[in-house]
Amino acid sequence: MDTPTTASVDTQSSVKEPSSSSLELNLLPTMSRPSLSVDPATPSRHIDRMVGMGYQPSPSRTIYSDRFIPSRSGSNFALFDISPPANSPSEGREDSSGAYTALLRTALFGPDAGFVPPATPDKGVGVNGRNFLPSPPARNIFRYKTESRQSMHSLSPFGFDEQLPGVSHSPVKAPRKVPRSPYKVLDAPALQDDFYLNLVDWSSHNVLAVGLGNCVYLWNACSSKVTKLCDLGIDDSVCSVGWAQRGTHLAVGTSNGKLQIWDASRCRRVRTMEGHRLRVGALAWSSSLLSSGSRDKSILQRDIRTQEDFVSKLTGHKSEVCGLKWSYDNRELASGGNDNRLFVWNQHSTQPVLKYCEHTAAVKAIAWSPHLHGLLASGGGTADRCIRFWNTTTNAHLSCMDTGSQVCNLVWSKNVNELVSTHGYSQNQIIVWRYPTMSKLATLTGHTCRVLYLAISPDGQTIVTGAGDETLRFWNVFPSPKSQNTESEIGASSLGRTQIR
Numbered sequence: 001m002d003t004p005t006t007a008s009v010d011t012q013s014s015v016k017e018p019s020s021s022s023l024e025l026n027l028l029p030t031m032s033r034p035s036l037s038v039d040p041a042t043p044s045r046h047i048d049r050m051v052g053m054g055y056q057p058s059p060s061r062t063i064y065s066d067r068f069i070p071s072r073s074g075s076n077f078a079l080f081d082i083s084p085p086a087n088s089p090s091e092g093r094e095d096s097s098g099a100y101t102a103l104l105r106t107a108l109f110g111p112d113a114g115f116v117p118p119a120t121p122d123k124g125v126g127v128n129g130r131n132f133l134p135s136p137p138a139r140n141i142f143r144y145k146t147e148s149r150q151s152m153h154s155l156s157p158f159g160f161d162e163q164l165p166g167v168s169h170s171p172v173k174a175p176r177k178v179p180r181s182p183y184k185v186l187d188a189p190a191l192q193d194d195f196y197l198n199l200v201d202w203s204s205h206n207v208l209a210v211g212l213g214n215c216v217y218l219w220n221a222c223s224s225k226v227t228k229l230c231d232l233g234i235d236d237s238v239c240s241v242g243w244a245q246r247g248t249h250l251a252v253g254t255s256n257g258k259l260q261i262w263d264a265s266r267c268r269r270v271r272t273m274e275g276h277r278l279r280v281g282a283l284a285w286s287s288s289l290l291s292s293g294s295r296d297k298s299i300l301q302r303d304i305r306t307q308e309d310f311v312s313k314l315t316g317h318k319s320e321v322c323g324l325k326w327s328y329d330n331r332e333l334a335s336g337g338n339d340n341r342l343f344v345w346n347q348h349s350t351q352p353v354l355k356y357c358e359h360t361a362a363v364k365a366i367a368w369s370p371h372l373h374g375l376l377a378s379g380g381g382t383a384d385r386c387i388r389f390w391n392t393t394t395n396a397h398l399s400c401m402d403t404g405s406q407v408c409n410l411v412w413s414k415n416v417n418e419l420v421s422t423h424g425y426s427q428n429q430i431i432v433w434r435y436p437t438m439s440k441l442a443t444l445t446g447h448t449c450r451v452l453y454l455a456i457s458p459d460g461q462t463i464v465t466g467a468g469d470e471t472l473r474f475w476n477v478f479p480s481p482k483s484q485n486t487e488s489e490i491g492a493s494s495l496g497r498t499q500i501r
Contacts, residue, residue: 178432178442182473186219187499188212193449193468195364195381195408195424196281196295196322196338198240200453200466204247207264208455208464210472210500211238216252217500218264221457226500229267230260242283242290247458249304251290253280259292261304273309275300284324284333291333293321299335299345316343316352323378325366332392334376336363342378344392354395360384367410369435371417379407382425387438401438405429409454411463413478420477422465424450430465432477446473472500 190213191199199211208219214232219225232238232254240253249270252260257276262269275292282293290302299314299321314335323336333345335352340359343352356378365379365387374393380386385405389398406424413419418441420432428451430444453466461480466472 176441176479178444178477179475180442180444182444182446182475184474186472186474188466188470188472189499191453191466191468191470191472192237193452195362195406195450195452196320198242198282198322198453199238200455200464200472201241201243201250202455202457202464203243203250203264204245204458206458207243207247208472209241209243209250209264210466211241211252212500213237216241216250216262219500227267229262229264230269239279239281240283240292242285244285244290245287251283251285251292253283253292255279257294257296259283259290259302261290271304273302275302275309275313278320282321282324282335284326286326286330286333289330291324291326293324293335293337295320297321297337299324299333312350314345314350314352316355317341319362322362322364323366325368327368327374327376328370329373332368332374334366334368334378336366336378338362340380340384342366342390344376354392356388356390356397358388358397358400359386361406365407365410365421367412367419369412369417370414371412377410377412377419379403379410379421382406387421387433389436399436399438401433403431406450408450408452411454411456413456414460415478415481418478420454420463422451422454424452428467430463430475430477442477444475444477447471 188210191210192213197211201209202221203209206221208221209229210217210219214234214237216229216238218227218229220227229250230252232252235256236258237255238252239255240251242251242253243249244251248263248265250262250264252262254260257274257278257280259273259276259280260269261271261273276294276296276298278295280292280294284291288303288305290304291299292302293299297315297317297319299317300310301312301314302310317335317337317339318341319338321335321337323334325334326332327334331347333347335343335345337343340357340361340363342356342359342363344354344356345351346353359378359380361381361384363378363380365377367377369375369377374391375398376390376392378388378390380388385403385407387401387403387407387410389400390396391398403421403423405427407421408424409422411420417435418433419435420430423429423431428445428447428449430447430451432441432444433439434441447465447467447469449468451465451467454463456463459480461478462474462476463478464472464474
């Protein structure tokens with residue numbers, strides 16, 4: 001039998017036995033003979049790859065059609081890096097779909113299969129004037145692929161996170177952008193530049209209370225209406241303000257050691273409570289229980305439902321109490337003082353149950369985490385400059401971060417596991433942190449004096465800061481809750497600078 005030059009098909013008879021120097025394929029009747037040609041002297045390396053690298057066909061076996069592609073009449077061999085024969089009708093045709101073919105190849109075989117940019121119709125010149133030589137992937141076409149985690153935000157129809165030419169998509173998780181400038185500024189004349197006072201608080205009814213000199217003003221965040229709540233007279237001044245959890249009653253601590261309770265909805269004083277000998281600079285509510293810290297080193301626990309001015313007295317600090325915060329479950333009270341001490345009390349103790357002495361300056365900044373029970377953050381003054389984290393459940397010091405500036409205030413986001421700190425000497429900045437990595441999301445500047453006052457809006461998105469430069473600045477720093485799809489009613493539409501009184 002003569003050695004054939006091309007593979008032949010006989011539709012009426014069985015397949016002929018190939019000789020050692022020939023190679024025949026079973027082809028379908030619909031396939032044209034010129035569409036697939038095999039050189040008997042040199043077998044195609046591409047067909048070798050389809051069948052198996054280094055595989056030598058046995059003379060005694062019949063080679064059948066590829067079971068993956070039973071009909072090759074409409075196959076695009078160029079897609080699999082199988083070059084068409086020299087007499088193929090596709091030779092010389094302009095490669096107008098080269099970019100799409102390369103993108104599809106990358107999508108089918110993965111980004112590591114090798115991307116070959118298409119040549120221009122008249123020149124085979126690529127980027128920077130270099131010619132591209134197609135190199136077939138050095139592996140089987142059909143293979144199992146380990147499923148990888150893909151970005152839900154990817155715009156690629158094939159789901160690859162790698163950047164593909166001609167395809168733009170967003171990253172896996174774009175970093176959240178925090179506006180670097182306040183959306184609103186209020187003038188606050190006579191806002192005192194005193195580290196040990198707490199003169200700003202934001203109620204659950206979206207009303208901001210500010211102590212200015214001997215007066216307290218209320219600013220409605222929804223309507224931007226300003227109301228003068230009280231005037232203590234020339235012989236007294238406001239040292240602290242604190243809203244009850246329901247947002248209807250406001251506690252006002254004075255420089256004379258008295259504590260006043262006001263009904264904000266009626267602008268009427270409900271009662272005056274005594275017990276401290278010196279100014280009341282720190283307040284904290286726990287349901288109907290109100291805690292007040294004073295320059296006389298004591299903390300008084302007051303039940304506003306009873307006739308007594310206070311029900312218990314907590315002693316332990318050796319200097320002025322300047323920070324007070326109840327935990328979210330109302331079981332633990334944290335106090336900070338000018339004696340560089342951080343104490344934790346329970347509901348019934350008159351002595352601290354936990355004592356932390358690691359700070360080296362006054363502890364005013366205190367914040368309980370709303371996300372993890374027993375997680376407490378505290379910040380030290382000018383000589384300390386550190387934010388420390390504590391686990392009050394296990395009585396453990398978790399970590400410490402040196403901020404480089406006096407830590408004046410701390411507040412935790414209710415929507416995400418982040419917190420914000422305000423600072424004094426020497427940078428007067430506001431920092432948004434991601435916990436527990438303590439990576440900085442944003443550093444906000446604008447105040448020209450120490451940022452001594454901080455409060456957060458009821459929806460958890462906006463903070464207001466106050467400083468000795470007699471301004472209140474409103475910043476959008478935290479995202480909205482997942483369940484909340486509407487925008488905040490904090491008055492973000494009213495830009496510009498106005499006066500609170």
